[in-house]
Amino acid sequence: MTLAVRDKRLVAQSFSRAACTYDSVAGLQRSVADRLLGWLPELSPEVVLDLGSGTGYASSTLRQRYPQALLISLDLAEGMLNFARGREQAVRHHHVCGDAESLPLADGSVDLVYSSLAIQWCEQPQRLFCELCRVLKPGGQLLVATLGPQTLYELKKAWAEVDDDRHVNEFIPLEALKSAGEGLVPVREMIEQRVLEYRQLGELMHELKALGAHNVNPRQQQGLSGMTRLRTLSRAYDGQRLANGSLPASYEIYYLQWQKGLK
Numbered sequence: 001m002t003l004a005v006r007d008k009r010l011v012a013q014s015f016s017r018a019a020c021t022y023d024s025v026a027g028l029q030r031s032v033a034d035r036l037l038g039w040l041p042e043l044s045p046e047v048v049l050d051l052g053s054g055t056g057y058a059s060s061t062l063r064q065r066y067p068q069a070l071l072i073s074l075d076l077a078e079g080m081l082n083f084a085r086g087r088e089q090a091v092r093h094h095h096v097c098g099d100a101e102s103l104p105l106a107d108g109s110v111d112l113v114y115s116s117l118a119i120q121w122c123e124q125p126q127r128l129f130c131e132l133c134r135v136l137k138p139g140g141q142l143l144v145a146t147l148g149p150q151t152l153y154e155l156k157k158a159w160a161e162v163d164d165d166r167h168v169n170e171f172i173p174l175e176a177l178k179s180a181g182e183g184l185v186p187v188r189e190m191i192e193q194r195v196l197e198y199r200q201l202g203e204l205m206h207e208l209k210a211l212g213a214h215n216v217n218p219r220q221q222q223g224l225s226g227m228t229r230l231r232t233l234s235r236a237y238d239g240q241r242l243a244n245g246s247l248p249a250s251y252e253i254y255y256l257q258w259q260k261g262l263k
Contacts, residue, residue, distance in 0.1 A: 008076060008099065008121075011076060011077075011121050012076045012077045012078070013077075014077075014212045014213075015054070015075075015076070015077035015079065015080055015212035016077040016078055016079025016080060016212075017079065017212065018079075018209070018210060018211055018212030018213075019055060019077070019079040019080050019082070019083040019212075020083065021210040021211075022054065022055050022080075022210065022211055022212060023055055023057070024210065025206075025207045025210045025211055026055075026057075026211060028194065028196065028251065029054075029057075029116070029117055029211070030057060032116055032117055032145050032253055033057055033058050033116040033117070033145070035145070035192075035255065036114070036116050036143055036144075036145045036255060037058060037061050037062075037065075037114075039143055039188065039255065039257055040061075040062075040065050040112075040114070040143065041112070041141055041143075041257075043066070043111060043112060043141070044066075044068070045066055045069045045111030045112045046068075046069060046070065046111055047069060047070045047072065047109055047110045047111050047112075048062055048066055048069045048070070048071050048072070048110070048111065048112045048113075048114065049072045049074060049105070049110045049112070049113045049114070049135070050062060050071065050072065050073045050074065050114050050115070051074055051100055051113055051114065051115035051118055051119070051132075052074070052075055052076070052100065052115050052116070052117070052118020052119065052121075053073035053074060053075050053080070053081070053084060053095075053118075054075060054077075054080050054084070054118070055080055055083050055084055055087065056073060056083070056084030056087045056088055058114060058116060059071065059073060059084065059087070059088050059093070060088065062114060063088075063090060063093070066112075069092070069111070069112075070092045070093075070094070071090075071092065071093045071094070072093075072094050072096055072105070072110075073093065073094070073095045073096070074095075074096045074097075074098050074100075074103070075095075075096075075097065075098075075118075076097070076098070076099055076100070076121070077097075077212070078097050081095045081096075081097055100115075100118070100119060100122050100128055100131065100132075101122055101124055101127045101128050101131060102127075102131065103131045103132075103134070103135050105135045106135070107134055107135065108134075108135070108136070108137045108138070109135055109137070110135045110136050110137065110140060111136075111137055111140050111141075112140060112141050112142075112143070113132055113135075113136065113140070113141070113142045113143065113144075114143045115142075115143070115144045115145070115146075116144075116145045117145055117146065117147065118146070119144060119146045120146045120147040120169075120171045120172070121169075123172075125172055125176060125177050125180035125181075126180045128180070129177075129180045129181045129182070129183075129184060130182075132184070133181075133182070133183040133184055133260055136260040137260070138260055138261065138262045138263065139259065139260060139261075139262050140259070140260045141187070141257065141258070141259050141260075142184060142256070142257070142258045142259070142260070143256070143257050144254070144255070144256040144257075144258075145253060145254065145255050145256075146171070146172075146177070146253070146254050146256075147171045147251065147252060147253060147254070148171055148172075148173060148174060148191070148252035148253070148254055149170065149171050149172070149173050149252065150193070150250060150252035151171055151250065151251050151252050152168050152169075152249060152250065152251070153250055154237065154240050154247075154248055154249060154250060155167075155168050155204070155237070155249065156168045157236070157240070158233050158236035158237040158240070159233060159236075160236075161232060161233075161236040162229050162232045162233050162236070163229075169213070171252075174189075174191065174254050177254070177256070181258060183260060183261060184258040184259065184260055184261075185258060185259050185260075185261060186256070186257075186258055187257040187258060187259050188255075188256075188257040189254070189255065189256050189257070190254075190255040191252070191253070191254055191255075192252075192253040192255065193250065193251070193252055193253075194250070194251045194253065195248050195249065195250050195251075196248070196249045196251070197242065197244075197246035197247065197248060197249075198246060198247045198249060199246060199247070200247070201233070201234050201237045201238075201247060204247065204249050
């Protein structure tokens with residue numbers, strides 16, 4: 001089956017709607033952001049880009065670490081940016097609505113890009129990293145946390161017993177990301193596997209919706225009726241319960257620190 005490219009308008013709408021609920025269920029997202037913030041380099045940047053800034057969780061740490069820098073919070077979802085503006089209104093902090101694959105920034109204008117759990121929504125890694133390389137100054141650094149293809153594989157496996165549709169968002173393997181990062185030199189990389197546990201499938205589905213991270217892929221087929229599909233899905237997921245009786249939801253997380261060459 002040929003996979004259709006996601007409609008980014010749907011991604012933006014989904015996250016905009018989730019702006020007010022996102023923080024209430026974003027424990028994993030905050031933990032990943034904190035780990036990536038621990039990788040912040042000893043620099044004196046003039047411009048820092050928080051790419052896919054969401055509700056602005058990382059803003060205060062970036063501001064404290066680089067108080068003299070211009071901080072640009074960029075996100076595809078206007079609703080997220082509006083929420084973040086209400087959270088922090090500081091001098092030398094701009095909120096910009098934009099697409100990571102078509103950045104509204106000048107060539108060589110950014111010293112440091114920080115991006116936690118955002119670029120997995122980009123399906124054109126060559127275009128993404130070309131843009132990031134374009135806006136980075138020579139010697140500028142890129143810190144990224146993103147999701148790998150093993151993320152939510154239990155949910156994918158359960159849906160596969162329902163139909164052949166694309167119900168779970170697909171993410172790009174590390175090697176494909178690395179091959180797309182021409183002009184960026186790896187400094188540090190790490191892969192982390194995390195497993196969250198739920199009592200019922202509905203808890204996971206509710207959390208994904210509250211995050212704005214539920215399925216935004218185009219439907220290929222309709223198949224069984226809604227209730228029949230959910231019962232089949234639930235039975236398939238129940239078959240994957242752990243020894244303690246909980247339902248697992250795995251996340252594959254890549255942490256990347258790359259640097260643009262000096263030439």
